[in-house]
Amino acid sequence: MLVALGLLLAGLAWLMGAGPLSLMAATGAILAYTLLALLLLRAWSAPSGGFGWPNRVTLVRALPACVLAGALMQPELYREHGTLLAGLAVAALLLDGLDGWLARRLDAATAFGARFDMELDAALILVLCLGLALSGKVGAWVLAIGLMRYAFVAAGYWEPRLQQALPDSHRRKAxxxxQVLALLACLPGFVSGSLATGLAASALLALTVSFGLDVRWLVRRVR
Incomplete structure (x- = not known):
């Protein structure tokens, strides 16, 4: 975790030296990393194998997500340097899947690792939605994409049937x-607001249909 913090600080120093990142945004990134570290320390119980390489890869993947979260404190970054931020998001996306592959390869798959990976994906999607909304490139309705999963989890406390485990689904993965690719495609400056709106709308439509199918399956399973 300390090594990841060092990498984050080095990356922030480079971005600040390159010009676009302000001290406020860098502070926001450090705060996002600190929150992540606190949540990890609270959730993780040390197994015999330690934190493990798959979780380390996920933690490295969290670094660009923290920078993107910090940039929310300087929304003009999403308007003026969207291509750079999209590059950071792509870096996080390229590492997605490597942690799962390592877990299977090293026989180190854990419930904690799977949850860590899933929550990071959800947080990254919400951050991208916030960035697009704050920049004004897409309407505030884009937040529905990032909040839908959290609304589903919250609904599970009201309707226990929604807390059941869902089977693996290629549709859900697709x-x-x-939704990640669509949100990434909205970020670059050369992408117009109308095109970004269309891309985000297609992601929201696909996500709504997917969640609707899952909810129907869960409700019908137990009556």
């Missing part, structure tokens, strides 16, 4: 990939 929708997840599309």
């Amino acid at each position: 929708v997840c990939v599309w």
Whole structure:
């Protein structure tokens, strides 16, 4: 975790030296990393194998997500340097899957690791939605994409049937990939607001249909 913090600080120093990142945004990134570290320390119980390489890869993947979260404190970054921020998000996306592959390869898959990976994906999607909304490139309705998963989890406390485990689904995975790719495609400055709106709307539509199918399956399973 300390090594990851060092990498984050080095990356922030480079971005600040390059010009676009302000001290406020860098502070926001450090605060995002600190919150992540606190949540990890609270959730993780040390197994015999330690933190493990798959979780380390996930933690490295969290670094660009923390920078993107910090940039929310300087929304003009999403308007003026969207291509750079999209590059950071792509870096996080390229590492997605490597942690799972390592977990299977090293026989180090854990419930904690799977949850860590899933929560990081959800947080990254919400951050991208916030960035697009704060920049004004897409309407505030784009937040529905990032908040839908959290609304589903919250609904599970009201309706226990929604807390059941869902089977693996290629449809669900494809929708997840599309919403991330669509949000990434909205970021670059050369992408117009109308095109970004269309891309985000397609992601929201696909996500709504996917969640609707899952909710129907869960409700029908137990009556």
